[in-house]
Structure formats: structure tokens, C-alpha cells
Amino acid sequence: MTPRVILKGRVYLMRQKFGQNFLSDKNIAQKIVNSANITKDDIVLEIGPGKGILTELILKKAKRVIAVEIDKDLCGYLRKKFQNEKKLKIVNNDFLKIKPYKTSLKFVSNLPFCSATAIMEKMFRCWNWESAIFTFQKEVGERILSDPGTKSYGHLTLLAWFYSIPEKLFLIKRGCFYPVPEVDSMVIKFLPKKPIKFPDVSDNFFKLVKMLFSNRRKTVLNILSLKSNIKKSKLKEILIKSGISPDSRPENISPERFLSFAIDFGELILYNKTQC
Secondary structure, eight states, rough: OOOEEEEEEEEEEEOOOOOOOEEOHHHHHHHHHHHHHHOOOEEEEEOOOOTTTTHHHHHTSSSEEEEEOHHHHHHHHHHHHHHHHTTEEEEEEEGGGSSSSSOEEEEEEEOOGGHHHHHHHHHHHHEEEEEEEEEEHHHHHHHTTOOTSSSTTTTHHHHHHHHHHEEEEEEEEEGGGOOOOSSSSSEEEEEEEOOSSSHHHHHHHHHHHHGGGTTTSSSSHHHHHHHBSOOOHHHHHHHHHHHOOOOOOGGSHHHHHHHHHHHHHHHHHHBBBBOO
């Protein structure tokens, strides 16, 4: 049955057109908002406010709140619910399609499960942000926080490491959402890192990460040998110079080693990449 909410005599149908799972536990909502350390000088951007359980609490603390909601029906519900809130701006759009604001922002969001990774990546790369409190599926959170040498260590781990300092805050049981999802969730806090000084290193870093994780079962030497025109003997020399064992696999390389490799040899490897 489609969830219904009655607000001032009007019935709003909460259809799951975009795979929403709405947070329903007010104590958890308060815990999330408290974790953001919002002050009266902060502008907060919330992605996917749903029925406004976080929005209501953020408005009590922030200078201004921008709520970006892709669902037209939910936007109508939110505009009615918060019709007297002058500090709130509701934007009916897909966050992945809107242009970044120039002002510095704090992000607080229960992210839609289906697009959480893409949203996080866009915020990292494009937005001027002070901090972010994001709720993910537990499995996604574990991948973000993984250590080298584990199965969940990969591109997502390195993406978060490159741009931020991530910290696990707490888990949320699936029963705190409606409809109840199949998995528990994890709340993670991100603080921005200072940008890497070397020009274009981010492109080299992520291209190399993607290349090396394209076949996790192979050794780094074999992967690079398949993906470039450089002789194995030369690749072996380059890897050793970077402090990377040629026989290691991608999941055993630390983020720091990936970065060093991208700075020193990224352009060389990528320039020699085969076109087939």
C-alpha cells in the first residue's frame, strides 16, 4: 500500500518513485543533526529531505537551509509543511544536475541508496563544503572506511581518502526507516582535505585506480603490462621505485602509495596506454 501523509486536511501520497526509504525515528534524526555541529551562521544543504524529519531539526540551528528534492510530490508536501519557514529554500531538482553554489556549505543528508556514491563524488569534486554528514547503506559505508588488504577496499575507499577525512559515527537499524529497507545504514562524517598541490594529479590518480582495480585477481605488474605499451622490465623498475611490490595486488596498495605512483609515473603509464 502506498504510504499516505495527511497535512492540514490534504492527503499526500508518498510513492517510492525514486527508491526512497524515509527515516522515521526522531531520536536518530536528532542524533544525526547534532553530529553536524550546526551554528546560526551555517548554510546547510540537505539532499533528499523526504518528509522533512531532518529539515525540521536543521532549521532550528542553521542560518539557512537548502533542501534539494527530486520528487515533485514530496516538494509539494514540504512547501505546505514549511510554508512559514523563511529560512528554507526547496529546490525541486536532481542534485546531480544542479550547479554548485559558490558559498560554503555544510551537508546533512540521508542519501538515496541508489545514487549515494554519485552524490558523494559530485560534492567532493565540485562543491565548496565545510563538512558532510551522510547516511549510507552499511555495506557502502564499510567500503568507504576499508583498510588496504580487505575485500571491500577499492575505488570508493580511495575516492573518500583523496578528498576527505571520513569518520564512522554510528549505525542505524533498518527498522528506523519506512518502508523498511533490507539492510542497516551507517552515518559517516566527512571533513575536507586540503587540495593536492600537484596539477592534474587527481585525474591520473583515479585513472590509475580504475585501471588497477579492473582485475583485482591479477598482480599490479600484470595489469599494467596488459594496459600499457611499456615493457614488463621497465614497469617492474617503476613499481619498485614507487615502493610497490610488482607481485602485489591492487587491494594491498595503500592510498599513499597510489598517490605517489600517480604523481611520479601516472602520466607515463597513461600516455603509453594501448588504444585497443
